[in-house]
Amino acid sequence: MTEAEQDQLFTDAIARFGGAIARMARGYEADAELRRDLEQDIQVALWQSFARFDGRCSLSTWVWRVAHNRATSHIITRRRHSRQRWTHLEDIDLPSDDPTPFERATSEQAMAQILSIIDQLDPPDRQILLLYLEGIAAAEISEITGVSSDSVATKIYRFKAMLTHRYAQPGDIS
Structure with missing residues (x-):
């Protein structure tokens, strides 16, 4: 996949799912500053992931899978640094x-x-x-x-x- 195609997929995904990703980030991170960091991390991971996107699943499934995998990694990392149970x-x-x-x-x-x-x-x-x-x-x-x-x-x-x-x-x- 070319970088231009990757950029277009990313642009389409953010236009379609950007609000939902922000709401999802709120569900994973209550702290506003850390939530903004998480949203940016998800966007970076999503853009990077489109280099491997082959269309075997829907765009929706791909976006949610990447977003939730990144968010899960975020909270596991935070869990190591906190005592939240x-x-x-x-x-x-x-x-x-x-x-x-x-x-x-x-x-x-x-x-x-x-x-x-x-x-x-x-x-x-x-x-x-x-x-x-x-x-x-x-x-x-x-x-x-x-x-x-x-x-x-x-x-x-x-x-x-x-x-x-x-x-x-x-x-x-x-």
Whole structure:
């Protein structure tokens, strides 16, 4: 692939997925300065990766795979330098005294609360749920992450069930 073709693929990918990459970076990095660094690292890795892009998967799958691999590397590196402990989705404990999203004034605050829950998860679970929040189908999430479609669907189901159980208002669940 020529450098001009690589540049064009990169330009197209950033135009199409730039906003989603920024949101994904927020899911991996809460610190604003480190988040900007992560976004730049993802963009560099993406541009470099297009030298190897052969079209055997969709552009979307390629972009998400590169972005999430780079973000996962970022948090693993940060984990070595911090004492933050992550947990598996099945082991997350939601404090019952926190206000529910329904008690919040805007959906933005509810999403911030959901992202704070996702911040506590192990990188594989975090990756699956962030892709899900971007509207990526379970089959494509499976292709991006290398996790079976059944496992992806199970993790998404458990996450939704956990949120429903915690935040449902009386009478919402029959």
